[in-house]
Amino acid sequence: MVPASFIKLPLGSIHPKGWILKWLELQKNGLCGHLGEISAWLEKDNNAWLSEGGDHGWEEVPYWLRGYSDMAFIFDDPAMKKETMIWINAILKSQKENGWFGPEVRSDNGNLDFWPNMVVLFMLQNYYEYTHDVRVIPFMTKYFRFELTVPDKEFLSSYWENSRGGDNLYSVYWLYNLTGDKFLLDLARKIHLNTANWEQESTLPNWHNVNIAECFREPATYYMQTGDSADLKATYNDYFLVRRTFGQVPGGMFGADENARMGYVDPRQGTETCGFAEQMTSDGILTRITGDPMWADNCEDVLFNSFPAAFTPDMKALRYITCPNQVTADDKNHSPGIANNGPFLAMNPFSSRCCQHNHGHALPYYLENLVMASNDNGLAAVMYNACVTKVKVGDGTELTLTEDTRYPFEQEVRFTLNTPQKVSFPIYLRIPGWCEQASVQINGMQVKANAFPDTFIRIDREWSNNDQIRLELPMRLSCRTWQVNQNSVSVNYGPLTFSLKIAEEYKKISNIKSAIGDSKWQKTADPNKWPAYKIEPVSPWNYGLVLDKNSLSASMKIVHKKWPKDNFPFTPSNVPIEIQAKGQRIPTWGIDQYGLVAVLPFYPVKVQTPVENITLIPMGAARLRISAFPSLN
Numbered sequence: 001m002v003p004a005s006f007i008k009l010p011l012g013s014i015h016p017k018g019w020i021l022k023w024l025e026l027q028k029n030g031l032c033g034h035l036g037e038i039s040a041w042l043e044k045d046n047n048a049w050l051s052e053g054g055d056h057g058w059e060e061v062p063y064w065l066r067g068y069s070d071m072a073f074i075f076d077d078p079a080m081k082k083e084t085m086i087w088i089n090a091i092l093k094s095q096k097e098n099g100w101f102g103p104e105v106r107s108d109n110g111n112l113d114f115w116p117n118m119v120v121l122f123m124l125q126n127y128y129e130y131t132h133d134v135r136v137i138p139f140m141t142k143y144f145r146f147e148l149t150v151p152d153k154e155f156l157s158s159y160w161e162n163s164r165g166g167d168n169l170y171s172v173y174w175l176y177n178l179t180g181d182k183f184l185l186d187l188a189r190k191i192h193l194n195t196a197n198w199e200q201e202s203t204l205p206n207w208h209n210v211n212i213a214e215c216f217r218e219p220a221t222y223y224m225q226t227g228d229s230a231d232l233k234a235t236y237n238d239y240f241l242v243r244r245t246f247g248q249v250p251g252g253m254f255g256a257d258e259n260a261r262m263g264y265v266d267p268r269q270g271t272e273t274c275g276f277a278e279q280m281t282s283d284g285i286l287t288r289i290t291g292d293p294m295w296a297d298n299c300e301d302v303l304f305n306s307f308p309a310a311f312t313p314d315m316k317a318l319r320y321i322t323c324p325n326q327v328t329a330d331d332k333n334h335s336p337g338i339a340n341n342g343p344f345l346a347m348n349p350f351s352s353r354c355c356q357h358n359h360g361h362a363l364p365y366y367l368e369n370l371v372m373a374s375n376d377n378g379l380a381a382v383m384y385n386a387c388v389t390k391v392k393v394g395d396g397t398e399l400t401l402t403e404d405t406r407y408p409f410e411q412e413v414r415f416t417l418n419t420p421q422k423v424s425f426p427i428y429l430r431i432p433g434w435c436e437q438a439s440v441q442i443n444g445m446q447v448k449a450n451a452f453p454d455t456f457i458r459i460d461r462e463w464s465n466n467d468q469i470r471l472e473l474p475m476r477l478s479c480r481t482w483q484v485n486q487n488s489v490s491v492n493y494g495p496l497t498f499s500l501k502i503a504e505e506y507k508k509i510s511n512i513k514s515a516i517g518d519s520k521w522q523k524t525a526d527p528n529k530w531p532a533y534k535i536e537p538v539s540p541w542n543y544g545l546v547l548d549k550n551s552l553s554a555s556m557k558i559v560h561k562k563w564p565k566d567n568f569p570f571t572p573s574n575v576p577i578e579i580q581a582k583g584q585r586i587p588t589w590g591i592d593q594y595g596l597v598a599v600l601p602f603y604p605v606k607v608q609t610p611v612e613n614i615t616l617i618p619m620g621a622a623r624l625r626i627s628a629f630p631s632l633n
Helices: 018-029 032-037 060-074 078-093 115-131 136-149 159-163 165-179 183-194 209-215 218-226 229-246 273-290 293-305 353-368
Strands: 006-008 014-016 371-374 379-381 387-393 397-404 412-418 423-431 439-442 455-463 467-472 477-482 488-493 496-500 504-509 532-537 543-545 557-560 577-585 611-618
Touching: 006 273, 014 018, 014 353, 018 032, 018 060, 018 353, 032 060, 032 353, 060 078, 060 115, 060 353, 078 115, 115 136, 115 159, 115 165, 136 165, 136 183, 159 165, 159 209, 165 183, 165 209, 165 218, 183 218, 209 273, 218 229, 218 273, 273 293, 273 353, 293 353, 293 423, 293 496, 371 387, 379 387, 379 397, 423 467, 439 455, 488 577, 496 577
Parallel strands: 379 423
Antiparallel strands: 006 371, 014 387, 371 379, 387 397, 397 412, 412 467, 423 455, 439 467, 477 488, 488 496, 496 611, 504 532, 543 577, 557 577, 577 611
16 A cells, blocks of 8 residues: 555544634534434434334435534533434444445445445544444454445446445545455455546546545545556546636635536536535545645635535524525525526525535544644644644654644644653644745744745654744735636635625525425424524625736735634624725626526626725625626726
8 A cells, every 4th residue: 555645643633722613613503413403314213224124314324423423522522422322333233244234225226325334434434543442343344345245236336326436445445554454455446446437537427516526536545555646646637627617716616516517617606515525525635645735725725715605604504505606595496507406595404405414524524634643753734723632753752732823814823842751753834835935933943944835844853842833824915817707806815715795684584495305304393493594685796806916915905803702703794804905896797597696797897887995805704705706897
């Protein structure tokens, strides 16, 4: 096996602080932490994940459990851990003599559906690393031996499992790294050969947004066994292929709605909330495999700029699709402007069946990827957020790394090492691709380092107790021009992309009438406790920016505000950074026949409307947003 550049620390090694702690608390107290009160798929009576022969059980329980269980252990919450163990114990007890476990779900072709079990295996990795439950390794080994016996024509034979075989592959390698059982490498080859081909040069096996975000990493995962650079290259090719065509937009993602369609490339097309979550998970995995800081850059782009806007600020409701340009968040069917039929834009805790269950793993997995071990007995600060990490380094010395920052809302990251003795090991610090002139100080003294954008600084030295590291990541205003989309412009400050500040009015709507067709909820689910909303704009939104691209500071002004008292910066009223800018209304740009923001007006846009003062806020705080602005005059 090709050694990974970085190694994931066990669940529980990294404890959140600052705004990421607040966000996780909101999730714990919100939809993910209480979905068992709402979702019919989590109802325990006659649930096929709890009892053989139950009448409901597919991907929903595993999807929800991998986020919920991680939160239970991160917060060391007794009630959540008790709930987690009800499900995990039932899963571990469900294994049959032949190795299969869980509901015996069969695809339309009559073959076993391996997809839901892939999510369980993913979840069990973190569970084992936290608990060292002795049941897990033989359980997974027995299941993988069973998979090896399944004829190829019956293995990964339906759409979802065939697309997502890379998840199965990833769990096989995790187990191989623990046991060294050679049969696992034979199974890995079998999985790869029976998975959809994600190594095509100019197309993809399918264009479903979640499949792309989740499955494009499969060739790079297989590369760990083959060492063939063509496998690794294929993952990069997939990533850039979809973004060249559908991703000429801000926010780190691509406009697929549910399925990407030729001709639908405008920033009004969006991504499922599932897609955001799976992309960030892929970014973490690929950072470990490749050591390429590009993946961490993308993870932060999605997390800071796209993911927060998929939820109400209290994390008690979510929507199916979120777009870079979106001034509609209602319960109407916007097809064919949005791919697939349904009320995909409203905030509804009763709806969005897959995203409703799957969204909860994104934040815990992001937390778990902030700091990694390096394969030279060091550690790497891969993404930046306030946290406390306990880790073994060097000769096995256990130390604590405390990270203090409000990044990306400030440009300084401060680390303190607490170690019982002096110890030598390397520390890697990521320099984001957007950052120029980064600098590092240790105990107040400047360090000579090649701090180039999109690299890691490696500092190898003997460390002492209470050593202080200060990393400075200077942020500056910048613009991106999206030539494919009418030369539209987005505004960045460091890793943050900015949206027009639109006044948002929340109006309660019926949870039931506004739910997508395949949604199901418990009879006792309380819509008063878990309300649904549509959001309407109550201020103008159809602006183009007045910009001097040669002197952005002459066109725009950064305004730093007080840090929010509740420690959550992703709402319009709480943002600690705003940009004062100038814009002009575009009278011809409005709502189209599908009830959506119309596609961007043809470049260049000629207007004679007055120049107005406008405010831009971080895109992640804007549930209604214009973040790709038409180019004027």
